[in-house]
Amino acid sequence: MSDPAVVETVALTKRYGDFTALDALSIRLEKGQILGFIGPNGAGKTTTIKILVGLSRPTSGRAAINGVDCTAEARKIKHFVGYMPDTFGSYDNMRVREYLDFFGAAFKIPRHQRQDRINASLAITGATHMADLYVESLSHGMKQRVAIARTLLHDPPVLILDEPANGLDPAARVEMREILLNLAQSGKTLIVTSHILPELARICNMVAIMTHGKLRAFGTLDQIMQDVRHQRMIEIQLLSEEDVVQAAEILRQHLGPTVAVTESLSELMVRFNTTGNEQSLALALQRLVSAQVRVSQFREMQQDLEDAFLSVTQEPQSEMAAQEVQA
Amino acid sequence: MNNPIVRRELIGTLRKPNVAALQVAWMAVLAVVMILRWPVNGHVNLAGTQAQQVLSLLSWTILVGVMLVAPAFPAASVVAEKRSGTLALLLNSPLSTAAIFRGKLIGALGLPLLLMLLTIPAMTACFAMGGVSLLHQVLLLYLVFILVALESAAVGLYVSIRANNVDSAIRLTYAVLFVLDLLVLIPYRLVANTQIPSLVNLGRWLASFSSLPAILHILGTNSIHAGNSINGGNAVIVRFVICSLALSVLSGLLSIRRLGQWLFDRPRDSGKITDDRSTKVRAYRRIMYLWFFDPQRRSGLIGPLSNPVMVKEFRTSRFGRSHWMMRLVGICLMVSLGLMLAAAYGSISFNPRTLGELMVLFQVTLIVLITPSLASGLISSEIQNKTWQLLRVTPLSATTIVLGKLLSVCRTLLLLLLATLPGYAVMLVIDKGQADRVVTVLITLGIIALFCLLVSSAISSWFRKTAQATAVSYALLLAIFGGTLVFWAGRGTLFSLSLVADILKFNPLAAALSTIHAPGFNDYNFVRTNWCFMLVAMGIATVILIFRTWRLTRPE
Numbered sequence: 001m002s003d004p005a006v007v008e009t010v011a012l013t014k015r016y017g018d019f020t021a022l023d024a025l026s027i028r029l030e031k032g033q034i035l036g037f038i039g040p041n042g043a044g045k046t047t048t049i050k051i052l053v054g055l056s057r058p059t060s061g062r063a064a065i066n067g068v069d070c071t072a073e074a075r076k077i078k079h080f081v082g083y084m085p086d087t088f089g090s091y092d093n094m095r096v097r098e099y100l101d102f103f104g105a106a107f108k109i110p111r112h113q114r115q116d117r118i119n120a121s122l123a124i125t126g127a128t129h130m131a132d133l134y135v136e137s138l139s140h141g142m143k144q145r146v147a148i149a150r151t152l153l154h155d156p157p158v159l160i161l162d163e164p165a166n167g168l169d170p171a172a173r174v175e176m177r178e179i180l181l182n183l184a185q186s187g188k189t190l191i192v193t194s195h196i197l198p199e200l201a202r203i204c205n206m207v208a209i210m211t212h213g214k215l216r217a218f219g220t221l222d223q224i225m226q227d228v229r230h231q232r233m234i235e236i237q238l239l240s241e242e243d244v245v246q247a248a249e250i251l252r253q254h255l256g257p258t259v260a261v262t263e264s265l266s267e268l269m270v271r272f273n274t275t276g277n278e279q280s281l282a283l284a285l286q287r288l289v290s291a292q293v294r295v296s297q298f299r300e301m302q303q304d305l306e307d308a309f310l311s312v313t314q315e316p317q318s319e320m321a322a323q324e325v326q327a
Numbered sequence: 328m329n330n331p332i333v334r335r336e337l338i339g340t341l342r343k344p345n346v347a348a349l350q351v352a353w354m355a356v357l358a359v360v361m362i363l364r365w366p367v368n369g370h371v372n373l374a375g376t377q378a379q380q381v382l383s384l385l386s387w388t389i390l391v392g393v394m395l396v397a398p399a400f401p402a403a404s405v406v407a408e409k410r411s412g413t414l415a416l417l418l419n420s421p422l423s424t425a426a427i428f429r430g431k432l433i434g435a436l437g438l439p440l441l442l443m444l445l446t447i448p449a450m451t452a453c454f455a456m457g458g459v460s461l462l463h464q465v466l467l468l469y470l471v472f473i474l475v476a477l478e479s480a481a482v483g484l485y486v487s488i489r490a491n492n493v494d495s496a497i498r499l500t501y502a503v504l505f506v507l508d509l510l511v512l513i514p515y516r517l518v519a520n521t522q523i524p525s526l527v528n529l530g531r532w533l534a535s536f537s538s539l540p541a542i543l544h545i546l547g548t549n550s551i552h553a554g555n556s557i558n559g560g561n562a563v564i565v566r567f568v569i570c571s572l573a574l575s576v577l578s579g580l581l582s583i584r585r586l587g588q589w590l591f592d593r594p595r596d597s598g599k600i601t602d603d604r605s606t607k608v609r610a611y612r613r614i615m616y617l618w619f620f621d622p623q624r625r626s627g628l629i630g631p632l633s634n635p636v637m638v639k640e641f642r643t644s645r646f647g648r649s650h651w652m653m654r655l656v657g658i659c660l661m662v663s664l665g666l667m668l669a670a671a672y673g674s675i676s677f678n679p680r681t682l683g684e685l686m687v688l689f690q691v692t693l694i695v696l697i698t699p700s701l702a703s704g705l706i707s708s709e710i711q712n713k714t715w716q717l718l719r720v721t722p723l724s725a726t727t728i729v730l731g732k733l734l735s736v737c738r739t740l741l742l743l744l745l746a747t748l749p750g751y752a753v754m755l756v757i758d759k760g761q762a763d764r765v766v767t768v769l770i771t772l773g774i775i776a777l778f779c780l781l782v783s784s785a786i787s788s789w790f791r792k793t794a795q796a797t798a799v800s801y802a803l804l805l806a807i808f809g810g811t812l813v814f815w816a817g818r819g820t821l822f823s824l825s826l827v828a829d830i831l832k833f834n835p836l837a838a839a840l841s842t843i844h845a846p847g848f849n850d851y852n853f854v855r856t857n858w859c860f861m862l863v864a865m866g867i868a869t870v871i872l873i874f875r876t877w878r879l880t881r882p883e
Contacts, residue, residue, distance in 0.1 A: 053720050056883045074882055078722045089714040091643040092492070095598070098642055101628050105635035106721035111628050132598035132625070150717075 006189040012061035021047045023213040034190040036204030044213040053083045082151025086162040088143045090135040097131045107154040121149035141172040201305040216312040231273045237297035336434020375458010397476040401435035401483030402500035424586040439476035474571040481578035494793035498700045535566035620650045636731025659746035684845035686750040699800035702783035704793040705732040725880040740776045778861040781868035788875035
């Protein structure tokens with residue numbers, strides 16, 4: 001029997017007039033899991049997050065955290081979620097300690113506990129030395145730490161972090177990764193959005209990929225990668241631009257309209273995803289060679305989360321392209 | 328036009344939709360002004376009385392228009408670029424700082440000059456009525472308007488270079504120009520009757536920073552400070568030209584000096600806290616700052632009974648911090664005590680009523696100037712700084728947020744009003760019979776403070792940018808408090824007495840002045856009507872504020 005869901009959405013839908021921002025999203029997260037929530041801009045990630053933190057109402061469907069409905073009990077839900085938006089939101093003339101004190105008081109943390117909570121939050125995020133600095137004078141990386149400290153103040157079971165690694169230098173990114181992993185180990189459930197997919201792949205044990213308001217893939221990182229692996233990404237290195245153009249043309253004829261063949265003249269490279277076996281790949285190479293195309297390398301790429309994301313997000317386009325061709 | 332900044336500033340300004348709306352509104356105002364005093368019976372006074380009346384009304388309208396519009400864009404100009412990062416790009420270009428300033432200045436003058444151009448048809452019609460001198464009136468008036476625009480733009484740019492955010496730059500610019508246009512007239516009034524020529528002369532030169540005496544002189548009205556001691560001719564205008572140009576040049580030089588790469592060369596705050604410093608430093612600072620007012624003191628946690636939003640507002644707003652608050656209260660106390668001393672020593676021939684008039688003017692000016700600066704950013708600044716969504720994810724209710732914000736401004740206003748009370752105490756010592764009037768005035772002042780607070784807060788909830796909310800708040804309050812006084816200034820000549828009396832009912836300042844029986848307001852008695860107006864307006868503002876805050880806090 002699986003653990004009880006900490007975060008659960010069932011057929012969550014949000015429409016703005018005719019536009020569907022979120023289309024029947026169903027996900028489920030358990031305690032201590034880190035969900036990498038990825039998708040291109042306008043995919044519906046922020047809409048989902050806003051519903052989860054009680055800032056937006058769904059048109060239909062249900063979202064719950066710790067079994068509490070995010071819409072019906074929006075006030076209560078705020079105690080269960082620590083939300084870090086993609087913008088910091090700072091006040092002028094306020095020191096970090098005062099900033100955290102304000103949010104601590106806003107979350108009704110008793111005064112005798114608040115100082116300890118502030119100190120603990122700053123310690124977890126490695127921001128203790130910033131306590132007496134003015135918030136507006138902090139660097140971007142420092143602000144990210146303070147923002148996470150703010151979300152931890154009321155000790156919520158769920159943290160929703162929008163682009164926490166955005167704009168951080170490599171060292172700060174490594175530290176941020178450790179902070180998030182430590183938080184998950186301490187039993188918190190994390191939902192993290194980011195465009196830095198290799199970074200997400202290192203910390204997430206669950207992944208949700210969205211495009212156009214629809215959930216395209218959801219599961220553990222291994223499950224997603226297995227789904228993606230049924231497609232192989234082939235990369236062909238050529239010697240000249242003429243070879244690139246010629247190779248792309250031959251492959252399009254050979255592979256058919258359902259396979260997207262992309263060419264890069266600057267890299268002298270042709271790429272395509274295929275479900276074909278070794279024999280079909282050998283045949284493709286043979287066609288190229290027999291057409292006098294000068295191939296220097298013909299290789300299958302190792303796939304990562306970025307490839308999985310590209311593979312999933314490009315699928316509908318290729319499907320649409322196929323439908324158009326059939327029509 | 329070799330300077331690319333001029334082109335960009337001009338196009339950037341004129342492309343804005345609200346600038347187009349401003350031009351239309353400006354033309355409408357000019358049309359109304361002309362229609363108000365245009366002879367309708369087909370008879371034109373050959374002595375030119377009607378033309379002078381039209382000229383007078385038109386000139387004041389243009390002056391107010393230029394004063395309101397000219398500082399707005401330059402005040403926001405540099406600081407907005409500084410915050411968006413484009414100023415660094417400009418400074419990194421081969422353009423010199425002088426060229427950047429010149430470009431900004433000329434660009435900023437574009438709109439006021441355009442508005443002046445739009446007044447030419449009205450001015451021509453006025454001139455065509457006869458009795459108006461082209462050289463001694465029309466051209467001189469335009470010279471004054473241009474100098475006012477230049478001075479406003481130069482001061483606005485200097486403030487903008489020094490400021491850290493757009494709304495504080497706009498506030499500070501208008502405050503500086505308010506001092507230069509109005510408050511500089513007060514010292515002359517205080518020393519005019521003394522027999523010390525150097526003091527009178529100093530007061531006269533100080534008053535020459537204001538354009539009002541020059542305008543009054545051109546329009547043939549007795550100048551505020553020309554009085555009987557003016558050396559005749561155009562001395563008032565010459566002094567104004569000298570002062571205005573000197574101020575513009577000085578602002579320009581200071582701006583160019585400050586506008587450099589080192590504008591960004593500021594170290595990050597080191598976060599020094601008195602509590603962590605050596606015993607010697609700690610003891611010194613605690614004595615010097617009376618402990619409580621030390622800006623580097625580590626503040627305590629928010630108390631269990633305190634509204635967290637209120638405490639947050641105290642800590643983030645400039646006059647909320649105790650050391651800033653005390654500076655402001657200190658200035659108020661000093662002015663109030665100065666008036667007391669002046670009355671006590673009899674160095675000025677003030678009777679209690681004159682003292683009361685000055686006190687009322689001082690307090691209302693303070694309230695009108697300070698309240699929008701505190702209240703017009705209450706909601707809009709949270710939206711602008713993206714902190715509103717942080718408030719929304721806390722369990723704080725809309726009521727708690729609104730209440731906390733209003734209370735934070737109330738405390739500051741209350742302290743300000745209390746700081747000026749000694750002046751009224753002196754009035755009562757001199758004439759105990761004034762007690763009822765003083766109480767009525769104090770109640771009126773309290774209502775005025777609440778009125779300004781609620782109106783500014785309601786406006787704040789409608790805007791996403793504090794600069795816009797601040798500008799609208801000031802424009803509305805100045806229209807109510809100052810605009811209606813224009814009718815009073817033209818009572819009996821431009822406007823009928825009954826019309827003036829009806830309009831003044833909506834002016835809280837006039838109500839307070841009538842209560843204290845200030846000269847020119849003795850005949851009016853509409854304090855109750857004015858209270859009703861303010862209470863109704865406060866009710867409407869409160870409903871708007873609560874409704875907007877509720878809309879902003881509920882889930883989308």
